[in-house]
Amino acid sequence: LHSYPFSSSLLSCPPPLRLDHHRMADAYQLQNGAGDKKPLLELYVKASGIDSRRIGACLFCQEFWMELYALYEIGVARVEVKTVNVNSEAFKKNFLGAQPPIMIEEDKQYTDNRDIEGRIFHLAKEYSVPLFEKDPTVEKRIESLYRNFKLFVRAKTDFDKGKKVPADIESLPAAIKIHYNRIVEQLASIDQLLADRQTRYLLGPSMTEYDCELMPRLHHIRIIGQRLLGFDIPHNLTHLWNYVLTAYRTAAFIESCPADQDILHHYKEQLNLFTNQRETLQSPTKTHTLPESVLGEIKRLGLDRK
């Protein structure tokens, strides 16, 4: 179990102090201001399969982490994040079958996404944080993206089995190409939405739950595309790429983001693919930059200055 205190200065800091690796909760906390009466929310997120001190690639975990970060940033709550190895005896015993994300507040344990969201919703409402505004158009546009991506991942990795390098997208049989086309179409429709709206985040100038949902998924699509599928988000989707750039400039996203190696490891584990030592021994890195040409186009259009 490893803890991540919330601190906007953490990015340039050394890794947080670990008090004692053998205890269930080796956490310390940084407070954002003096308020002792602020609720303290602890979020347990899935650890990486490579190193249980590192953040694993759990999308719901990152989603809630981002939402909590938003509450933390404006001083509504104190937040601590801890990584947990779900296979450890200590974890199983403490949570008796519950899976991360798990949120704890005083003596309350939230082990259900509905309850975690309910509590965050309540806090956001109490302090008028516009984190949960509804927008059916956005909801519809983003809802099946990740499911479609999973279908593509499965079909493509099956097809690539035994090959030294992933097959070229153009050479794919129609049955697999159909999954690819669906992804690209949907990415294009999100690009179009962003172009129409001309907003920084999906709903406006500030982050909402839709961004907490979409940003981590887009990043997984990018990393897994690049490292496993021979696929990239099409470079002509400039508004979508600009949105990815926004993610890379959003502290809530960066702090909660697993390393590339940990994302890749998660998918390989699920797909029962061979993990080579290079990945598990590499120093973790995070791809939070854009392809040169895409960045150039974004700058040319002035999108990054919104």
Next chain:
Amino acid sequence: LHSYPFSSSLLSCPPPLRLDHHRMADAYQLQNGAGDKKPLLELYVKASGIDSRRIGACLFCQEFWMELYALYEIGVARVEVKTVNVNSEAFKKNFLGAQPPIMIEEDKQYTDNRDIEGRIFHLAKEYSVPLFEKDPTVEKRIESLYRNFKLFVRAKTDFDKGKKVPADIESLPAAIKIHYNRIVEQLASIDQLLADRQTRYLLGPSMTEYDCELMPRLHHIRIIGQRLLGFDIPHNLTHLWNYVLTAYRTAAFIESCPADQDILHHYKEQLNLFTNQRETLQSPTKTHTLPESVLGEIKRLGLDRK
């Protein structure tokens, strides 16, 4: 993967036909009436660690199964339930890290409790099924019961470690007794609520989401209490026991209920306790009867005729 078709006559039938155990979905379906346009909802629930064709002790799975059963019973939806071995390669590959319960409708995959509930909520609303009526009193009364039970389970099994039989409740040190007292207090407060309301289910004459939440948890408390902790729901809580009896007479509960052995196995697994062969080899049984004296008292008061 093993499937459970919905049929109210299933209780007295032989186990459902398995077409092909090696396919991912070896399901057949029974239709409740003719309506081909009814949505078909497939629920994937966690399989037992003893036998992946048997239902495992996953509380969220049973909760949604019960809700879906309610929709099925009144003819709103067709439903199929399948058990999945979460450790199998086939499962991991198909769902890429998602955990049961998972619901599938046509090409939509719901892997998040919020989304599963959202879909069931929507269907219930569309057909005016009063499954999601709100009652803050009930909500408050039941919310921390299971969390408190988990604390008790952990403390008590730790204390019992190495003993041949579970220690008597009366002999427990104060630090553990406190957990026991909290459970009993809370069970008594639910008993009082039921006594005040004089209703069959928590909110009235028909089952709501609160019952789908409480009934499985009460049953786990009973089975684990009996088989692991030397604890029983106090026999003087007649209204609570009558509510348990209601569960045992509710098809949605019975059909979705794991066998005693599978419930016990789940807790032992999480607690890292030794599982003896007797449990894994036993024919699965379901305790769906009440202690004689309690049943006598219920009948004397006429509670079971409500």
